[in-house]
Amino acid sequence: MSETFDLLIRGGIVATPSGIAPADVGVKGGRIAAIGALSGARAAETFEARGLHVLPGVIDTQVHFREPGNSHKEDLESGSRAAVLGGVTGVFEMPNTNPTTTTRQALEDKLARASGRMHCDYAFYVGASPGNVGALSELERLPGVSGVKAFLGSSTGMLLLDKEDAILAALKAGNRRMAVHSEDEARLNERKPLRVAGDARSHPVWRDVETARASTARVIRLARQAGRRIHVLHVTTAEELPLLAEARDVASVETTPQHLTLAAPECYERLGSYAQMNPPIREARHREALWRAVNEGLVDVIGSDHAPHTREEKAKPYPDSPSGMPGVQTLVTILLDHVSAGRLSLERFVDLTSAGAARLFSIAGKGRIALGYDADFTIVDLKAKKRIENSWIASKCGWTPFDGMETTGWALATIIRGRMVMRERALVAGGQGTPIRFGETLVPQRDAAAA
Numbered sequence: 001m002s003e004t005f006d007l008l009i010r011g012g013i014v015a016t017p018s019g020i021a022p023a024d025v026g027v028k029g030g031r032i033a034a035i036g037a038l039s040g041a042r043a044a045e046t047f048e049a050r051g052l053h054v055l056p057g058v059i060d061t062q063v064h065f066r067e068p069g070n071s072h073k074e075d076l077e078s079g080s081r082a083a084v085l086g087g088v089t090g091v092f093e094m095p096n097t098n099p100t101t102t103t104r105q106a107l108e109d110k111l112a113r114a115s116g117r118m119h120c121d122y123a124f125y126v127g128a129s130p131g132n133v134g135a136l137s138e139l140e141r142l143p144g145v146s147g148v149k150a151f152l153g154s155s156t157g158m159l160l161l162d163k164e165d166a167i168l169a170a171l172k173a174g175n176r177r178m179a180v181h182s183e184d185e186a187r188l189n190e191r192k193p194l195r196v197a198g199d200a201r202s203h204p205v206w207r208d209v210e211t212a213r214a215s216t217a218r219v220i221r222l223a224r225q226a227g228r229r230i231h232v233l234h235v236t237t238a239e240e241l242p243l244l245a246e247a248r249d250v251a252s253v254e255t256t257p258q259h260l261t262l263a264a265p266e267c268y269e270r271l272g273s274y275a276q277m278n279p280p281i282r283e284a285r286h287r288e289a290l291w292r293a294v295n296e297g298l299v300d301v302i303g304s305d306h307a308p309h310t311r312e313e314k315a316k317p318y319p320d321s322p323s324g325m326p327g328v329q330t331l332v333t334i335l336l337d338h339v340s341a342g343r344l345s346l347e348r349f350v351d352l353t354s355a356g357a358a359r360l361f362s363i364a365g366k367g368r369i370a371l372g373y374d375a376d377f378t379i380v381d382l383k384a385k386k387r388i389e390n391s392w393i394a395s396k397c398g399w400t401p402f403d404g405m406e407t408t409g410w411a412l413a414t415i416i417r418g419r420m421v422m423r424e425r426a427l428v429a430g431g432q433g434t435p436i437r438f439g440e441t442l443v444p445q446r447d448a449a450a451a
């Protein structure tokens with residue numbers, strides 16, 4: 001008798017750990033139940049994927065969704081809507097909200113707010129602060145937590161962990177990979193006078209290469225001292241890359257689509273403070289070095305650092321304008337455009353946007369198209385050509401630094417645990433995201449003993 005699936009994705013080119021090749025995929029109970037030639041199978045729902053690529057669901061490991069505290073810029077509903085419209089199936093959300101996610105209560109509040117409102121699956125980072133170091137080992141193990149994040153230099157919001165003894169204490173406090181925003185606070189403070197009023201071109205002058213390099217060198221040293229793995233978020237300089245290449249025992253590396261696509265001074269001349277983010281967009285030599293690091297396998301994941309601010313806030317004269325730009329909705333098409341241009345292989349895209357996250361953070365049951373894994377798919381048309389426009393942006397900020405750019409390669413469908421959530425640019429099933437599970441946060445299941 002032929003097998004019956006809940007969903008059959010038929011005729012696509014599927015990216016599995018064995019390679020990228022034609023196959024059908026059968027889904028049952030939200031999980032991948034079969035991969036191969038399934039022409040005889042029956043299914044409640046069939047997705048015809050001929051001519052399309054079926055990729056593992058894209059996991060964006062760095063987004064700021066602003067809830068609670070700044071819901072006028074974004075909230076968990078609007079941010080996750082932007083995610084699924086762009087082809088993202090899961091997000092790790094950052095702790096620099098108001099209040100900060102530094103206590104069990106704040107974390108539980110975020111999880112409660114997410115339930116029934118978020119469209120993609122999610123996990124939340126716990127922020128490290130001098131006041132909560134003693135609680136971090138317990139907090140990092142709570143279900144729904146992607147790990148601990150420390151701001152070593154100050155950026156948007158109140159979180160900061162800049163003193164060497166405090167950083168070391170936080171590193172010694174837990175076991176999971178700790179994510180760091182790596183800029184040196186003392187140097188940032190010293191160099192503040194270099195900011196030129198009204199001129200965002202001075203942003204990378206203030207937050208210079210050495211600010212990032214010195215901080216990354218120090219945090220690698222402290223990670224080794226503590227025997228703790230770290231994840232260096234949004235690496236932006238050529239000078240940090242050799243340090244990170246020498247630190248594969250302790251450090252993993254993220255970069256962003258904007259650092260791989262934009263370059264100074266052009267981006268500041270064209271976009272002004274809309275191009276302002278931390279750490280900054282730098283000159284083309286850094287962008288080229290980041291591309292080499294992507295293609296040589298030094299970069300482990302690409303996160304969007306989706307950091308929306310309203311136009312009104314961004315329009316303030318530099319440096320009163322806040323740092324950050326949205327990106328969760330454009331991550332897939334921007335990277336696929338690089339695939340189309342030959343700068344990135346599709347295999348590398350898959351590794352950087354799903355398998356890499358699963359490997360670094362030991363995500364349970366996500367990150368590859370393989371038997372028994374969650375049926376999360378980003379289905380893309382590599383040939384589709386469309387213009388990115390502000391009017392498409394679902395984020396509350398309503399703008400993107402890529403407005404007007406024509407890209408080749410777009411997500412046509414977002415499927416999460418077997419449910420079609422986005423199809424043809426429309427949200428078709430909302431509010432059913434659930435917490436992402438991790439090896440370190442698995443909880444005993446009541447019915448497992450009976451099985």
Ligand code: DOR
Pocket residue numbers: 064096155156181276277278279307308323324325
């Ligand atoms: O530019 C940035 N904006 N960098 C960060 O580290 C934080 C982010 C934000 O939350 O706005």
